[in-house]
Amino acid sequence: MIAITDITKDGVTMVLRIDFNSDEALYMQLRNQIILGIATGRIHEGDSLPSVRQLAEYVSINMHTVNKAYSVLREEGFVKLDRRKGAVVSLETNKQRVLEEMKREIAVDLAKGVCKGIQKEEVHRLVDEIYELFANWEESEE
Amino acid sequence: MIAITDITKDGVTMVLRIDFNSDEALYMQLRNQIILGIATGRIHEGDSLPSVRQLAEYVSINMHTVNKAYSVLREEGFVKLDRRKGAVVSLETNKQRVLEEMKREIAVDLAKGVCKGIQKEEVHRLVDEIYELFANWEESEE
DNA sequence: AAAATGTTATATGATCGCTATAACAGATAT
DNA sequence: ATATCTGTTATAGCGATCATATAACATTTT
Numbered sequence: 001m002i003a004i005t006d007i008t009k010d011g012v013t014m015v016l017r018i019d020f021n022s023d024e025a026l027y028m029q030l031r032n033q034i035i036l037g038i039a040t041g042r043i044h045e046g047d048s049l050p051s052v053r054q055l056a057e058y059v060s061i062n063m064h065t066v067n068k069a070y071s072v073l074r075e076e077g078f079v080k081l082d083r084r085k086g087a088v089v090s091l092e093t094n095k096q097r098v099l100e101e102m103k104r105e106i107a108v109d110l111a112k113g114v115c116k117g118i119q120k121e122e123v124h125r126l127v128d129e130i131y132e133l134f135a136n137w138e139e140s141e142e
Numbered sequence: 143m144i145a146i147t148d149i150t151k152d153g154v155t156m157v158l159r160i161d162f163n164s165d166e167a168l169y170m171q172l173r174n175q176i177i178l179g180i181a182t183g184r185i186h187e188g189d190s191l192p193s194v195r196q197l198a199e200y201v202s203i204n205m206h207t208v209n210k211a212y213s214v215l216r217e218e219g220f221v222k223l224d225r226r227k228g229a230v231v232s233l234e235t236n237k238q239r240v241l242e243e244m245k246r247e248i249a250v251d252l253a254k255g256v257c258k259g260i261q262k263e264e265v266h267r268l269v270d271e272i273y274e275l276f277a278n279w280e281e282s283e284e
Numbered sequence: 285a286a287a288a289t290g291t292t293a294t295a296t297g298a299t300c301g302c303t304a305t306a307a308c309a310g311a312t313a314t
Numbered sequence: 315a316t317a318t319c320t321g322t323t324a325t326a327g328c329g330a331t332c333a334t335a336t337a338a339c340a341t342t343t344t
Contacts, residue, residue: 025332032250039253051289062334067290078257083290084342091257098258103268105251108174109244110272111181115220115233116240120273124266126245130252131262167301193320204303209322225321226311 018059026061030069035078038089040137049079049087160201168203172211177220180231182279191221191229 016033018026037043049055052070056063070087073079077092113123158175160168179185191197194212198205212229215221219234255265 027332032253035250035253035257039256053289064335065333068332070290076254081290083340086289091259093258095258095260095264098255098260099264099268102251102255102260102265103272106248106268107272108177109247110269111174111177111276112218113240113244114181114273114276115177116235116237117233118237118240118244120269122237122241123244123269123273126241126248127252127262127265127269130245130249131256131265134253134256169301194322195320206304207302210301212321223321225309228320 016059018061027065027069027072030059030066031072034069034073038078038091039134041134042137043089045089045091047089048085049089051086158201160203169207169211169214172201172208173214176211176215180220180233181276183276184279185231187231187233189231190227191231193228 016030016037018029018033020026022029024032034043034049043049049070050058052063052066056066059066070079070081073087074081077094078089079087080090081087110123158172158179160171160175162168164171166174176185176191185191191212192200194205194208198208201208212221212223215229216223219236220231221229222232223229252265
């Protein structure tokens with residue numbers, strides 16, 4: 001079962017896909033979708049995300065699950081939670097930290113590739129492909 | 143608490159680190175360590191890993207936890223489980239599949255970077271750094 | 285005043301990770 | 315050939331995590 005809805009208060013139609021049969025936690029799916037939304041330019045710095053209660057009703061999940069997703073996004077420096085404006089996209093940037101984090105996250109993934117004979121040039125191409133995907137999202141739409 | 147032991151039947155001293163306080167599942171830590179062992183050349187194709195009971199005793203964890211790690215490695219095409227030879231490193235290579243898998247795995251990680259202003263050239267450098275780390279492992283040892 | 289907001293607290297059921305024990309069939313070793 | 319070791323399967327229990335359901339409170343918005 002996949003719930004699809006649009007996000008942000010101001011009618012910015014960003015599709016949000018939630019797979020209830022996935023083994024990935026719902027709050028992590030939410031987190032990932034919002035991060036992807038920012039990376040692909042559908043959500044911008046300063047945008048307000050829907051309130052936890054609104055989004056919970058839209059996606060048909062519990063308020064606390066949305067709240068957890070927002071809390072994670074706050075801890076990771078993607079949004080600021082303001083009582084008056086709700087969850088506002090605010091990108092706290094520390095490139096050094098981000099790169100170290102990314103290194104830890106993708107190390108094992110790259111190791112798998114090395115075992116299977118993937119050259120680093122092929123990884124470069126894959127990275128470019130993903131960056132291309134983010135830049136031209138509206139053209140492909142998935 | 144971190145258990146350190148060596149792996150493989152033939153006295154190939156590969157250090158194995160298990161962090162019991164980590165939030166990462168023990169069987170996944172085992173899986174990752176073995177994949178890293180292969181990627182860094184400490185474990186080679188054809189090597190036999192210790193039996194599930196041996197490794198379980200070495201690392202002081204349950205037999206079934208090791209068994210699960212081995213099963214995952216089998217499903218992912220890193221080892222073949224033979225009743226006589228035990229778990230033998232055997233790299234089933236399908237570059238297309240591996241690349242598609244890697245794409246799915248690192249997409250969100252890269253999206254996080256994009257949000258924080260990481261250029262793709264910086265990711266390239268990071269990838270090179272990791273590949274360098276794998277190639278010159280014995281010199282750094284960690 | 286009324287409604288909506290973020291936040292916190294508590295409780296319940298489901299699932300997952302890890303352990304424990306046991307048993308079986310096939311391979312190896314003494 | 316007897317005993318040991320192997321991979322595999324089954325069952326059961328404990329603890330943690332995930333998601334849900336209510337409820338309440340202070341603050342802000344309408």
